[in-house]
Amino acid sequence: MFDTDNRLLAMIDQHQIPLGMQCFTGNRALIEVLGLTGFDFVMLDTEHSPANPRAIEDAILAADIVDLVPLVRVPSCTDDTAIRRAMEAGAQGLFVPEVKSADDVRRVFDAALFPPLGTRGICPATRAARYSYRSFVDYAEWNNRNFLVVPLIEHPAAVDNIDEICALDQVHILAFGPGDLAYAMGEGTNMTDSPKIREAYLKVQAAADRHGVAVMGGPVLDPSVDGCKSALEDGVKVFCLGLDVMGFRRFCEHTVRIAGDSVQGTAYIRPETPAPDFAPHVTG
Numbered sequence: 001m002f003d004t005d006n007r008l009l010a011m012i013d014q015h016q017i018p019l020g021m022q023c024f025t026g027n028r029a030l031i032e033v034l035g036l037t038g039f040d041f042v043m044l045d046t047e048h049s050p051a052n053p054r055a056i057e058d059a060i061l062a063a064d065i066v067d068l069v070p071l072v073r074v075p076s077c078t079d080d081t082a083i084r085r086a087m088e089a090g091a092q093g094l095f096v097p098e099v100k101s102a103d104d105v106r107r108v109f110d111a112a113l114f115p116p117l118g119t120r121g122i123c124p125a126t127r128a129a130r131y132s133y134r135s136f137v138d139y140a141e142w143n144n145r146n147f148l149v150v151p152l153i154e155h156p157a158a159v160d161n162i163d164e165i166c167a168l169d170q171v172h173i174l175a176f177g178p179g180d181l182a183y184a185m186g187e188g189t190n191m192t193d194s195p196k197i198r199e200a201y202l203k204v205q206a207a208a209d210r211h212g213v214a215v216m217g218g219p220v221l222d223p224s225v226d227g228c229k230s231a232l233e234d235g236v237k238v239f240c241l242g243l244d245v246m247g248f249r250r251f252c253e254h255t256v257r258i259a260g261d262s263v264q265g266t267a268y269i270r271p272e273t274p275a276p277d278f279a280p281h282v283t284g
Contacts, residue, residue, distance in 0.1 A: 002138040006146040008041060009172055012214050020071070020222075021242040024049040026277040028062035028122025030244050031096055035066025045073045045096050057089035064090065070148065071095055075106045080111040087112055088126035094155060095175065097230065100157035103120055108149055109170055114140045136157060148172065150216065154180035159200045166211035173238055175216040176204050200272060204234045216240050221247070251279075 013019045020041035021034055026049070044059050045051065051059070056072060063070040072086040073095035086094060096108050110118045123129070124136035128143075134242040151158070151165055154177030158165065165171060178191035178201070186259055192255040208215045214237035219227030231239070253276045260273040 002135070002142040006069070006148055007091075007199060008148065011040065012172070016234070016279070017237065017239055018069075019241065020172065021244065021247075022073075022240065023059070024245050026051050026055050026059040026242065027227045028058060031059055031068065032066050035063065035068040039068060041069035041071055043071050043073055043095055046086070047073050047075045053085045053089065056086060056091075056097055058130075060090040060121075061127075071148065073152075073184070076081045077108055083108060083111045084120060087143065087147075088123065088128050090128045092146065095117040095150045097177075097180075098254075099151040099153065099165065100155050100240060101161045102168055105149060105151050105165055105171060105283075107170055112147055112149070112265065113144050117144050120241075142226075150175050152177045152180075153204050154178075154184070156181070156200075159203060162204050162207040163210070166207045166213045171211075171213055173214045173216055174208060175240065201234070209235060214238050219252055221250075246268070249277075 004093060008018045018040040019038070021039055022043045022045060023031060023034075024045045026044060031042055033102040042059075042063050043166075044056055044063075046056060060070040060072075069092050071093045072089075072091040074086060074097075075080045076082070077096045077098050083237065084093060094106065094108065095114065099105060110120075112118060114120050122140065124129055124133045126206065129136040129139045140180055145146060147170075147204060149170060151174045153159060153162065153174055159181070166174070178197050179189075181200060182188060182191040182194060182197050185194075185196050185200075187196055191197050205215055207213075216234055217234070217236040218231040218239040218241050220241060221243060228239065228241075257273055257276075260270045263270050
């Protein structure tokens with residue numbers, strides 16, 4: 001892998017739209033299905049899910065098998081240990097929450113890059129380095145050249161400081177997080193119709209355009225052709241569509257409803273179908 005550059009960046013340069021999904025379960029079978037059906041990357045969550053470092057390593061291995069680019073969402077931009085462990089497990093980049101300024105992003109780069117670009121300690125006895133002194137030098141060079149940080153713009157301070165964040169040379173992709181941002185701005189769950197959130201998104205998109213940064217987005221939990229086209233018109237260049245547990249919940253609700261509807265007018269009955277709890281506009 002050390003003789004090829006980061007595939008997501010290559011796709012963007014070629015005007016392709018990378019497609020990924022959020023994975024909260026870390027389930028290897030689900031990750032393999034993503035790769036087998038045409039997804040390009042997977043975001044493995046460790047911020048809101050109980051994944052441990054060994055489980056993340058196994059999930060990254062599953063992604064590698066089906067040629068998915070594995071990215072890990074770390075718990076915090078200040079968690080140097082989680083950053084290091086994700087990279088040593090083989091992550092090709094990180095989603096970084098709680099970003100408020102360019103200094104927050106610089107801290108992540110410092111923890112993830114080897115000298116002279118950062119202060120990350122060396123260790124050849126890791127999966128990412130192929131457990132080898134001989135391959136470690138190649139890995140370190142590849143890491144410093146291809147490491148991908150995706151700041152999550154989900155705090156009002158990050159919106160205020162978006163120009164300085166986008167101006168960082170190493171920032172190539174960012175993700176706009178309307179869910180946390182709406183709560184932080186007093187808008188509750190009104191993340192799709194709020195004028196405040198729309199204004200914040202346009203400010204972020206404008207800064208990204210000025211600095212050549214690709215914005216990740218799309219209709220996360222309710223993908224549709226119209227929703228995706230609207231995202232592209234808004235300037236999105238990377239799709240992140242779907243979240244494994246919520247997608248499964250939607251499938252389950254749909255299946256239960258079908259089973260209930262199918263017995264109508266027959267001699268059979270089903271227990272009353274629970275009211276659906278899935279709100280299509282809610283994002284993680």
